[in-house]
Amino acid sequence: MAETANTKRSATGAVNKRTGKRKPVAKRKPVAKRKDITSKPAVPTKAAKVFATNAQETGREVLLAGLGMYGKAYDQAQVRLDELQKRLKSRRKNADKLYRELVKRGEKIEKDARSALTDIDIPKLDDLTDRKKLEQQLKKARARFQELKKSVRLKSAA
Numbered sequence: 288m289a290e291t292a293n294t295k296r297s298a299t300g301a302v303n304k305r306t307g308k309r310k311p312v313a314k315r316k317p318v319a320k321r322k323d324i325t326s327k328p329a330v331p332t333k334a335a336k337v338f339a340t341n342a343q344e345t346g347r348e349v350l351l352a353g354l355g356m357y358g359k360a361y362d363q364a365q366v367r368l369d370e371l372q373k374r375l376k377s378r379r380k381n382a383d384k385l386y387r388e389l390v391k392r393g394e395k396i397e398k399d400a401r402s403a404l405t406d407i408d409i410p411k412l413d414d415l416t417d418r419k420k421l422e423q424q425l426k427k428a429r430a431r432f433q434e435l436k437k438s439v440r441l442k443s444a445a
Contacts, residue, residue, distance in 0.1 A: 403431040
């Protein structure tokens with residue numbers, strides 16, 4: 288919009304068409320100095336006191352609930368750890384017992400095998416040229432080991 292020479296806008300945007308002058312702006316009253324609000328403590332109302340008390344109690348209860356949950360989880364972990372330790376202890380006892388039994392069984396089998404070997408006459412290297420004697424010795428050794436094998440199987444099944 289183009290302004291003409293005899294019309295001017297005022298600060299409010301209104302123009303006096305007759306004179307082309309701005310309308311006078313009403314003066315504002317000076318603002319009275321405010322008193323310092325922080326110097327006087329605000330008096331809390333009864334509802335504000337109740338709200339603050341409830342907020343504190345709720346916050347404390349939330350904290351205690353978190354501590355209770357932590358304590359419960361800790362107790363459950365301790366119970367499980369104790370159970371695992373008991374199971375581990377019993378398994379170690381069983382493992383030691385089984386180990387001792389296996390050693391005894393191995394000693395007995397070794398003893399039987401040695402006695403089986405002493406029963407077999409092993410010919411000297413010079414006598415190995417006779418094929419029939421060698422076959423008889425092998426048959427005797429095989430039979431003896433089959434007996435040992437069967438006795439071990441019977442004991443393991445029991």
